[in-house]
Amino acid sequence: MNKVEHIGIAVTDIKIASLIYEKLLNTPVYKTERVAREGVQTAFLQAGPNKIELLQALDDDSPIAKFIAKKGEGIHHIAFDVTDIVAEMARLKNQGFVLLSDEPKRGADNKLVCFIHPKSANGVLIELCQEAPRPPEGGV
Numbered sequence: 622m623n624k625v626e627h628i629g630i631a632v633t634d635i636k637i638a639s640l641i642y643e644k645l646l647n648t649p650v651y652k653t654e655r656v657a658r659e660g661v662q663t664a665f666l667q668a669g670p671n672k673i674e675l676l677q678a679l680d681d682d683s684p685i686a687k688f689i690a691k692k693g694e695g696i697h698h699i700a701f702d703v704t705d706i707v708a709e710m711a712r713l714k715n716q717g718f719v720l721l722s723d724e725p726k727r728g729a730d731n732k733l734v735c736f737i738h739p740k741s742a743n744g745v746l747i748e749l750c751q752e753a754p755r756p757p758e759g760g761v
């Protein structure tokens with residue numbers, strides 16, 4: 622694992638939360654992205670070498686809606702940057718961690734991601750993320 626890539630924070634109103642974190646970090650939201658397959662609207666802020674990912678649920682089935690219903694707003698996951706996500710998934714599975722997908726999925730901010738169940742990581746949802754290869758300039 623290279624570093625903490627981002628910390629995911631579950632929020633009920635991403636516009637209000639964005640204003641709070643912009644003030645807190647003294648930096649603007651640099652990107653917003655809707656990731657429908659994960660059921661989330663995201664907003665990203667840079668905090669030194671790391672990022673804060675604000676997450677609002679798109680519907681009641683979203684993991685964010687379920688999390689807020691049970692625990693309230695707050696830290697939802699920690700994401701670690703990895704160089705080779707497939708190799709890291711195999712290493713962690715071998716160590717007994719419960720992976721939530723067999724293959725990396727497309728995440729936000731041009732990342733390949735895989736989640737590790739919080740029950741196998743001391744109650745913390747872990748995300749692995751690797752920068753996704755960009756398509757060649759001018760297409761194929």
Ligand SMILES: CC[C@@H](C(=O)O)C(=O)SCCNC(=O)CCNC(=O)[C@H](O)C(C)(C)COP(=O)(O)OP(=O)(O)OC[C@H]1O[C@@H](n2cnc3c(N)ncnc32)[C@H](O)[C@@H]1OP(=O)(O)O
Pocket residue numbers: 629656659661663674676684685687688691697698700721727728729730732734736738739740744745746748
């Ligand atoms: C934008 C894309 C991406 C990125 O690029 O960065 C993201 O970050 S997307 C973020 C949202 N997506 C996910 O969270 C996907 C992974 N999560 C899941 O698959 C599920 O949320 C889960 C972890 C498998 C839990 O789902 P489920 O079992 O259906 O929900 P429950 O509510 O019944 O929870 C079971 C159990 O787990 C506890 N829990 C749930 N979420 C968390 C959490 N984030 N941190 C800690 N613990 C969590 C929950 O409290 C339940 O515990 P008990 O009540 O003790 O059984």
Ligand SMILES: [Co+2]
Pocket residue numbers: 627629674698700748
């Ligand atoms: Co995330």
